[in-house]
Amino acid sequence: MSRPGYMFLICPDAQMLHEQINSILSAPGNSDFEKKVYWAEDDLSPQFWDDLTLQTLFGGSKAVILRKAHTLKAAQWDSLDKAVSGLSDSSMLFLCLEGEWKGKKQALPAVVKRRKCWQHAEKQKWVWASPGLDENTIKKFVNDWSRQTGISFQNGVQQALCSALPRDARAARLELDKMELAAGDEKVLEHEHLEVIPFNEEMEFFTFMDRLSQGGDPVSLWQRVLTNHTEKDSMFFLLAASLTREARSLWMILNGEGSEVKMPAFIRNKKEALARRIGPARVARIFDIVLEAELGIKSGNRKPEQALELMVASLTTLFAPPARNIRR
Structure with missing residues (x-):
């Protein structure tokens, strides 16, 4: 794929997350994406996993957006680790880590750092991070x-x-x-x-x-x-x-x-x-x-x-x- 299969977005500001996702999806060469939004506080439904791994019936593209991903439990990260290796070519996953920053430090839970999906994303620079609006931004x-x-x-x-x-x-x-x-x-x-x-x-x-x-x-x-x-x-x-x-x-x-x-x-x-x-x-x-x-x-x-x-x-x-x- 010419684009990332998934990305980590680290920011406590929902509007900035929204704008960043739109910017990525509207980049030249990207097709029209159907947005599918899920919340980590809810149980991840079978539909969420289907959207990640199954092709759409008519060949369209899906942007699967997981909000509040920083609240996921370790077992759910284990499942995601396996799922991203089999992502559908028509799907792009956005993992939104929305915890509050402490000073200049990213709000990255320890449970995320141990996952292969994070380590690979960091190596490929599939990570976008912002503390939100502050005196510097x-x-x-x-x-x-x-x-x-x-x-x-x-x-x-x-x-x-x-x-x-x-x-x-x-x-x-x-x-x-x-x-x-x-x-x-x-x-x-x-x-x-x-x-x-x-x-x-x-x-x-x-x-x-x-x-x-x-x-x-x-x-x-x-x-x-x-x-x-x-x-x-x-x-x-x-x-x-x-x-x-x-x-x-x-x-x-x-x-x-x-x-x-x-x-x-x-x-x-x-x-x-x-x-x-x-x-x-x-x-x-x-x-x-x-x-x-x-x-x-x-x-x-x-x-x-x-x-x-x-x-x-x-x-x-x-x-x-x-x-x-x-x-x-």
Whole structure:
């Protein structure tokens, strides 16, 4: 056969597995495959084994996909070891090992390593492995999307997009669909387009943002900014987009339109308290701070890291509780 009879796919992200299988099946020279999906948690039925070893009645090709294969017991791996040696020429088997990775290590069960099918696949390079979307792989994910759609980025937007996207390929793909619509016919993604992404609240950045808006300790806030040299460009645009969205919400709350701001009740209560504390003049000032910082970058007068530091300095003063304000 010109193609592998089987492949091991090692990845915890179901969407990335789906895309990788489609990429392999659509490669030049491959015929149309009928997908047959089975789950390792279920008992492997006689139909599963028939799909592996028997020719189809009308000569078609089958892609037999075994999900959650990392949960198979040793006896089932023994059976698979024998079955792959007698695979039908019309069948291609995908063994999906979907356990969580530990750091940079592949989630490969010890029971798999001892099997001849694994050893042969490793020798033939019939193995594809990815930890899913993380800080190292998200850039390639976005680059691939940019190349496929022909969409380019305004300065700093690509880094900000990589930071903002959820670390789940299916959810990230949905957000990129929104970005494609936002980019329009010009096919250029701009800073303001990122405002439609519901940023991941578990990101460390949002701990920073919450502490900033609540008048957190200026020393620790500055330490967060000054020690993160590698992310300053993307952090600036994330902060700018988040602040603009925050200012709109606070302004609506102050003007009796808080019910229009969609958020959980406990977050609404925090924002209402913040809006009352800083008042309309300081809410309006947030827009000015963001605009001044963005103009500084676009005019070339400031680098993103300089604009970030100046913006955080202004915001630290703006959000500070009255007791922390400097008396003149």
